[in-house]
Every structure is written in structure tokens, then in C-alpha cells.
Amino acid sequence: EILLTQSPGTLSLSPGERATLSCRASQSVSSTYLAWYQQKPGQAPRLLIYGASSRATDIPDRFSGSGSGTDFTLTISRLESEDFAVYFCQYYGTPPPTFGLGTRVEIK
Amino acid sequence: QLQLQESGPGLVKPWETLSLTCTVSGASLNGGSYYWGWIRQPPGKGLEWIGSIYYTGSTSDKNPSLKSRVTMSVDKSKNQFSLQLTSVTAADTAVYYCGRPSPRGGSGWTYFDHWGQGALVTVSS
Numbered sequence: 649e650i651l652l653t654q655s656p657g658t659l660s661l662s663p664g665e666r667a668t669l670s671c672r673a674s675q676s677v678s679s680t681y682l683a684w685y686q687q688k689p690g691q692a693p694r695l696l697i698y699g700a701s702s703r704a705t706d707i708p709d710r711f712s713g714s715g716s717g718t719d720f721t722l723t724i725s726r727l728e729s730e731d732f733a734v735y736f737c738q739y740y741g742t743p744p745p746t747f748g749l750g751t752r753v754e755i756k
Numbered sequence: 757q758l759q760l761q762e763s764g765p766g767l768v769k770p771w772e773t774l775s776l777t778c779t780v781s782g783a784s785l786n787g788g789s790y791y792w793g794w795i796r797q798p799p800g801k802g803l804e805w806i807g808s809i810y811y812t813g814s815t816s817d818k819n820p821s822l823k824s825r826v827t828m829s830v831d832k833s834k835n836q837f838s839l840q841l842t843s844v845t846a847a848d849t850a851v852y853y854c855g856r857p858s859p860r861g862g863s864g865w866t867y868f869d870h871w872g873q874g875a876l877v878t879v880s881s
Contacts, residue, residue: 683867692853692871693803698861704869736803743865744819747803 650674650739654748660756667724669751671737676717681741684713684722687750688733696735697722727753758782760854762875768848769881774841778854778872785811785832791857791864792830792837796850797874804850808857808864809837817864844879851876 651674661667671682679700685693695704697713700720710725724731732755737748764776778792785792793808806826807818813830827840841848852875855868 681866692855692874693868694871695858695867695869698858698867738803738867740861740863740866743817743863744821745805745865745867747805749802 649744650677650742650746652737652739652746652748654735654737654751656751657749658752658754660754661727662756663727663729665727667722667727667731667753669722669724669735669753671715671720671722671748673718673720673739677739678741679716679720681739682713682715682720683738683740685736685738686731686733687736693736724753758856758870760856760870760872762852762854762872764875764877766876766878768844768877768879770845770879771843774839774844774848774852774877774879776839776852776854776875776877777836778838780835780837785830785835785837788859790859791817791866793855793857793864793868794828794839795853795855795868796848797853798847798850799876805865806839806841806852810864815864846879849877849879 653672655670682700684697687693701713712723734750734752736750759781761779768774791808794806809816809828825842830837855871857866858869
């Protein structure tokens with residue numbers, strides 16, 4: 649089972665700033681099977697990125713994913729008010745799929 | 757537009773069985789070769805994949821940590837699929853989400869592209 653470690657735990661930024669979120673796998677994995685989700689309080693997660701870098705339907709292009717091997721990154725180029733939320737990464741290459749514990753992006 | 761909605765008791769006693777149903781609208785369970793699945797999230801914590809079932813009900817994949825206690829089924833006549841979790845304890849208290857593993861992903865354990873709004877189930881006497 650792949651363990652995913654997300655950092656930082658909390659990111660305090662202002663609207664308009666760039667957010668860089670990290671997801672590190674416990675061993676080298678295929679980037680084909682790395683996803684990112686956004687979750688707001690009281691809501692279900694929303695798929696942002698799959699295959700490490702492919703944006704899901706209707707996801708704005710300020711969200712981008714990259715990485716390979718053990719290190720993956722979600723970048724939000726310019727934070728908008730609706731982007732302040734918790735972000736989870738997921739590896740789904742082998743069962744069971746696993747999730748990181750999340751990074752909270754909060755308003756500074 | 758595909759929508760999913762969880763339903764079931766919000767309170768279950770310890771050692772009893774948790775039962776949840778997910779009603780699918782905007783698509784027929786018979787309308788494609790899809791998996792349908794469940795993920796849970798304890799309050800204030802991360803996400804845990806429970807398992808997925810093929811639309812025919814013939815195949816399912818389960819998290820090994822829960823496998824002995826999980827049963828999933830499909831009722832195509834009602835456009836619903838269901839989860840049963842036996843012998844629950846306080847550790848099973850969570851928001852339970854139903855969802856659809858993306859057909860693009862090609863497996864029952866791939867990422868979810870559609871989610872229900874979630875149902876909080878509390879295990880307490």
C-alpha cells in the first residue's frame with residue numbers, strides 16, 4: 649500500500665498569490681495514477697486533476713499538476729477566494745487506492 | 757447530469773450493521789460498463805476507499821482493511837447500489853460518500869469523477 653505524505657499541513661496565503669502543494673509517495677509510482685481533489689467544508693471532494701497533470705472537466709486553468717516518481721505538485725497560479733479549501737492527493741495505481749491527509753489552504 | 761444521493765440511518769448501534777443506499781439519477785446503471793463505489797471520511801480526518809462494485813454486481817473490489825465486513829450490491833430496477841458494513845464500532849463513525857470511479861480510469865479503484873453529497877453515520881449506543 650502506497651503512503652502519501654502531503655506538505656505543508658496548512659498554507660496561509662493571500663488572494664492572488666501562488667500556492668504550491670506537495671504530495672510525496674512512499675515509493676516511486678507511475679504518474680498515470682495520481683489525482684488531486686479539492687474539498688470545502690460540508691461538501692464532497694471535487695476532482696481537480698487526474699493522471700498527475702490532466703485537468704478534470706470544468707476545472708480552471710489556474711490549477712495545474714506535475715511530478716513524477718515520488719514527488720508530485722499541485723499549483724494554483726493565482727488564488728481566488730473560492731480556492732481556499734483542503735486539497736487531497738490520491739494514488740490509484742494498485743488497490744487499495746490511498747489518500748494523503750490533506751493540505752489546508754487558508755486566507756492569510 | 758449524473759447525480760448521486762446517499763440515504764440510510766444516521767445512527768447505528770455498536771456491533772450492528774450499517775446500511776446505506778446510493779440513488780443514481782441522470783444516468784441508468786444499465787447504461788454503461790461502470791463501477792460504482794464508496795469512500796468514507798471520519799470527522800476531521802482523511803479519506804478511506806471502502807470498495808467498488810461493477811454495474812452487473814458480478815465483480816467487486818474491497819479495501820483489505822474492511823473486506824471481511826463489507827458487502828456491496830446493485831439494484832438496477834431501482835437505479836441504486838448499496839453498502840453494508842457489519843459489526844460496526846465507533847471507529848466506523850464517518851461521512852460515507854458514494855461515487856462513480858471514472859470510466860477513463862479503467863478499474864474499480866480509480867479516482868471518483870462524481871460524488872454524492874455524503875451521509876454522516878454515527879456509531880453510538
